[in-house]
Amino acid sequence: MSDDLLVVEGLKKHFPVTRGIIFQRQVAAVKAVDGVSFTVKRGETLGVVGESGCGKSTMARCIMRLIEPTAGSVVFDGREITGLSRHELRPIRREMMMVFQDPYASLNPRKRVGAIVGEALEVHKIGTATETKRRVQELLEIVGLNPEHYNRFPHEFSGGQRQRIGVARALAINPKLIVCDEPVSALDVSVQAQILNLLKDLQKEFGLTYVFIAHDLNVVRHISDRVLVMYLGHAVEVATRDELYHHPRHPYTGALLSAVPVPNPELARARQQILLEGDVPSPLNPPSGCWFHPRCPRHHPGVCDVREPQLVAAAGDHRVACHFPLERWPMNAAEMAAPAASASTGAGTATGAP
Amino acid sequence: MALLDVRDLHTTFRTDDGLVKAVDGVSFTVEPGKTLGIVGESGSGKSVTCLTIMGLNDRRSASTSGQALFKGADLLAMPKNELRALRGNEISMIFQDPMTSLNPVHTIGRQLVEAVHLHQDVSRSSARSQSLDVLKAVGIPNAERRIDDYPHQFSGGMRQRVMIAMALINHPDLLIADEPTTALDVTTQAQILKLMDTLQKEYGSAIVMITHDLGVVAEIADDVVVMYGAQVVERATAEELFARPSMPYTWGLLGSLPRIDHDVERLAQIPGTPPSLLNPPSGCRFHPRCTYAMSICQSEQPPLASATGSETHLSRCHLDQATRLTEIKKLESGHFAEVT
Ligand SMILES: Nc1ncnc2c1ncn2[C@@H]1O[C@H](COP(=O)(O)OP(=O)(O)O)[C@@H](O)[C@H]1O
Ligand SMILES: Nc1ncnc2c1ncn2[C@@H]1O[C@H](COP(=O)(O)OP(=O)(O)O)[C@@H](O)[C@H]1O
Ligand SMILES: [Mg+2]
Ligand SMILES: [Mg+2]
Numbered sequence A: 001m002s003d004d005l006l007v008v009e010g011l012k013k014h015f016p017v018t019r020g021i022i023f024q025r026q027v028a029a030v031k032a033v034d035g036v037s038f039t040v041k042r043g044e045t046l047g048v049v050g051e052s053g054c055g056k057s058t059m060a061r062c063i064m065r066l067i068e069p070t071a072g073s074v075v076f077d078g079r080e081i082t083g084l085s086r087h088e089l090r091p092i093r094r095e096m097m098m099v100f101q102d103p104y105a106s107l108n109p110r111k112r113v114g115a116i117v118g119e120a121l122e123v124h125k126i127g128t129a130t131e132t133k134r135r136v137q138e139l140l141e142i143v144g145l146n147p148e149h150y151n152r153f154p155h156e157f158s159g160g161q162r163q164r165i166g167v168a169r170a171l172a173i174n175p176k177l178i179v180c181d182e183p184v185s186a187l188d189v190s191v192q193a194q195i196l197n198l199l200k201d202l203q204k205e206f207g208l209t210y211v212f213i214a215h216d217l218n219v220v221r222h223i224s225d226r227v228l229v230m231y232l233g234h235a236v237e238v239a240t241r242d243e244l245y246h247h248p249r250h251p252y253t254g255a256l257l258s259a260v261p262v263p264n265p266e267l268a269r270a271r272q273q274i275l276l277e278g279d280v281p282s283p284l285n286p287p288s289g290c291w292f293h294p295r296c297p298r299h300h301p302g303v304c305d306v307r308e309p310q311l312v313a314a315a316g317d318h319r320v321a322c323h324f325p326l327e328r329w330p331m332n333a334a335e336m337a338a339p340a341a342s343a344s345t346g347a348g349t350a351t352g353a354p
Numbered sequence B: 001m002a003l004l005d006v007r008d009l010h011t012t013f014r015t016d017d018g019l020v021k022a023v024d025g026v027s028f029t030v031e032p033g034k035t036l037g038i039v040g041e042s043g044s045g046k047s048v049t050c051l052t053i054m055g056l057n058d059r060r061s062a063s064t065s066g067q068a069l070f071k072g073a074d075l076l077a078m079p080k081n082e083l084r085a086l087r088g089n090e091i092s093m094i095f096q097d098p099m100t101s102l103n104p105v106h107t108i109g110r111q112l113v114e115a116v117h118l119h120q121d122v123s124r125s126s127a128r129s130q131s132l133d134v135l136k137a138v139g140i141p142n143a144e145r146r147i148d149d150y151p152h153q154f155s156g157g158m159r160q161r162v163m164i165a166m167a168l169i170n171h172p173d174l175l176i177a178d179e180p181t182t183a184l185d186v187t188t189q190a191q192i193l194k195l196m197d198t199l200q201k202e203y204g205s206a207i208v209m210i211t212h213d214l215g216v217v218a219e220i221a222d223d224v225v226v227m228y229g230a231q232v233v234e235r236a237t238a239e240e241l242f243a244r245p246s247m248p249y250t251w252g253l254l255g256s257l258p259r260i261d262h263d264v265e266r267l268a269q270i271p272g273t274p275p276s277l278l279n280p281p282s283g284c285r286f287h288p289r290c291t292y293a294m295s296i297c298q299s300e301q302p303p304l305a306s307a308t309g310s311e312t313h314l315s316r317c318h319l320d321q322a323t324r325l326t327e328i329k330k331l332e333s334g335h336f337a338e339v340t
Helices: A056-063 A086-093 A113-117 A119-123 A129-142 A147-151 A159-171 A189-206 A217-223 A241-246 A251-259 A265-270 A333-337 A341-345 B046-053 B080-086 B108-119 B124-137 B156-168 B186-203 B214-220 B238-243 B248-255 B295-299 B321-332
Strands: A004-019 A025-041 A045-049 A071-076 A096-099 A177-181 A209-213 A226-231 A234-240 A312-315 A318-320 B004-015 B018-030 B035-039 B062-070 B091-094 B174-178 B206-211 B223-228 B231-237 B304-306 B314-316
Touching: A004 A056, A004 A209, A025 A056, A025 A071, A025 A209, A025 A234, A045 A056, A045 A217, A056 A071, A056 A177, A056 A209, A096 A159, A113 A119, A113 A129, A113 A147, A113 A159, A119 A129, A129 A147, A129 A159, A159 A189, A189 A209, A189 A217, A189 B248, A209 A217, A226 A241, A226 A251, A234 A241, A234 A251, A251 B186, A265 B214, A265 B238, B004 B046, B018 B035, B018 B046, B018 B223, B018 B231, B035 B046, B035 B214, B046 B062, B046 B174, B046 B206, B091 B156, B108 B124, B108 B156, B124 B156, B156 B174, B156 B186, B174 B186, B186 B206, B186 B214, B206 B214, B214 B238, B223 B238, B223 B248, B231 B238, B231 B248, B231 B304, B248 B321
Parallel strands: A045 A209, A045 A226, A096 A177, A177 A209, B035 B206, B035 B223, B091 B174, B174 B206
Antiparallel strands: A004 A025, A004 A071, A226 A234, A234 A318, A312 A318, B004 B018, B004 B062, B223 B231, B231 B314, B304 B314
C-alpha cells in the first residue's frame, strides 16, 4: 500500500463560454483550474489557500468527481478515477466525502437530521433501518450533538451545530478522505474553534486524511501538515506547514502572510506589510507568462511576463513556481521589489527557453 | 471633550416572541481622530448599537433610551431633519455589504455628486471633481473612466472602496464602519485597512470599527469595547486589552483564535452558545458558559468596573483582582488556548 492516498497530476478544469442560441459554439474558456499537481499522504492534512476565485472549490469538485475534469489524472488509493463511469465510481464514492462551507445551504431543509446523516448508508444500502438509526445516533454523539435530536430539522440547529451535522454526514461510512471546502469560514471564532478541535480529534481517532480549503491562513496553519498555495488556477507553492510559514518562497505567499491580521498590537504595528494591488485577474483572460506578474512586487519585465514558471523543488519537499523566489523571510517592501541578482539563476527559473 | 459619548444606551425590539433587548446599557466614548474597535460574536448587539446611534432603527418595532452625545448634542433627541443633515456629512457609515448603500441603477459618479450636493452648495463641476479626487484617494484605478460605471461593474473589493469614497466625500468627523472587511480576502482587507488608516490621518476622522476579528482590532484600534449578550463586558485601550485581558469571556475569545504567530495544539473552547436576548441569563450573562463561575455569578450582575487598577480598563466580572492577575499570568504563556 502506497503512502500516498491521493495523487493529482496536471489537473485542469476549463468551463466553456458559448455563444449562439441554436448552434452553440465555444468562444472562450474560463481556466478555473489549469494544471495542478500534488499528493496527499495517508493520515495527513493538506491545507489549500488562495484568494477567492483562485479555483480552490473547482479543484475540490474535480477531485470528488462532482464535475468532470478537462484534463489530468486523479489517483485515489492507487486507482485512477477520472474517466470512471458512475457505476465504477460507486464504491469509491464511499471512501471520499465532502464538507461544505455554508452550513445553511448544504443541508436539505425538508429532511430530518437522521435522514441527512444516514443518507450515505441509504445510498450504499448498508444495514437495516434499525442499524442505520443506531449508527446515526452514534455519529451524532461522536460530533458532539445530542443523539435524541435524530428527528429534528436543520433549522432547529445553530450554525455551528449544522456544521457538526455536515461532519457527521461525511463520517457516516468511514471514508478515507474528507475534502473540507471552507468548513469554518462562515462561523464565529468560538464556534470555529469547536469545529477545528473536532476535526483534529476525529482525524486522530479514525486516521482520516483531509484536504482542507480555507482562505484564512491562521486556520490553515493550525490544521495542516502541508500547505498548497493556489493562484489563478495554478499551484504556486507547496511545502510543509513550517517551511511555508517560516520560509515562504513565492512572493504571493509572502504577500498573503504579511496581510494576515495578528492579534497583537505591537507586532501589528512593527511589521511591514506587503500590499498587493488590485484583484485576482479573470481566469477568462489570464496574464501571459507568470499568472501573478501583474500584481507581483518583484515582477521582472522580459522574464515574468514572457515565461511561465514551473513548480520545481526549491529545497527538499518545498516546491515553488517563481522566476525570482524570495531569498529570505521576513522581508520588507523594498527588499521584495529588488530580487537579488543571483535569484535569476535560482531554482525557479530552470524552465528552459521561452 | 469626547467626539461621541454614548451613555447607557438601550434598544428593545418588539417581536412575535416577545421583547428582544438587543442593546442593554451600553456606554463608551470615541475621541476625535481616534479609532474605537467594537468586537463580539454575531448577535451580541454591535450593529444595533451603531444603527441606534445613527437613528436608523425601524421606529415601529424599536424603542430606545439613553444618550448619544455627538459634539455635545444628543443624537437620540435630535429632530429628524437635523439628524439627516449630520448623516453623510459629519457622521457617515459603511456597511458590510456595499450594495446596501449604493444604488444599482445610477452610476458611481452620479451618486457621489448627489452626496456632495446634499451637504455642500457647490457647482456641478466642482462636485464632479471632488468625486473624482475621492475615487483616486481610495485607489480606484482609471478613476476618470470608472466614475461613469455602475456599481455592478466593480469587484467586491473595489465596491467596498467606492463605498468608503462615498462615506468620506464630505470629510466626516466620525466614520462608523460595520464589518467593512468581513466578506473580503485578507489581501483586500489589508488594502482597505491601510486605506482607512491613511484617510484617517489625512482628514482627522474618528472611526468606530465593528468587527468580530480580534486581529483587525489589534491592527487599527486605539481603544476597544468587547460586547457579549447586548452589553459591554470589557473596555480598555488596545494595548491593555491584549496585554492583560481581564475576564473569562475575553480569555476564551483570544484562546479560540488560531494564530499565525504561534503554535497551539488545541484551541480554547468556550462551551455552549451565546445567550438569548429574549430571556438573558440571570446574574452575569456569561455565567452559564464560564468555567470560573461562582454562586454570586448566577444571582448578581457584575458592574463594569476597573479590572486591573487602570482607570481606562473596565470589565464585568466577580473574580477578584488578585485571582484575575494570577489567571492572566498563567494563561498568557499558553496564548490563552486550553482555557477549559
Ligand atoms: N460552473 C462554472 N462556470 C464558469 N465559471 C466558473 C464555474 N465555476 C467556477 N467558475 C469560475 O472559476 C473560477 C474559480 O472559482 P472557484 O473554484 O469557485 O474559486 P475559489 O473556490 O478559489 O473561490 C472563478 O473565476 C469562477 O468564477
Ligand atoms: N429589527 C430587529 N428586530 C428584532 N430583533 C433584532 C432586530 N435587529 C437585530 N435584532 C436582534 O438583536 C440582537 C443583536 O443583533 P446585532 O446588533 O445585529 O448583532 P451583531 O451585529 O453583534 O451580530 C440579535 O439577537 C438580533 O437577532
Ligand atoms: Mg470556494
Ligand atoms: Mg452585525
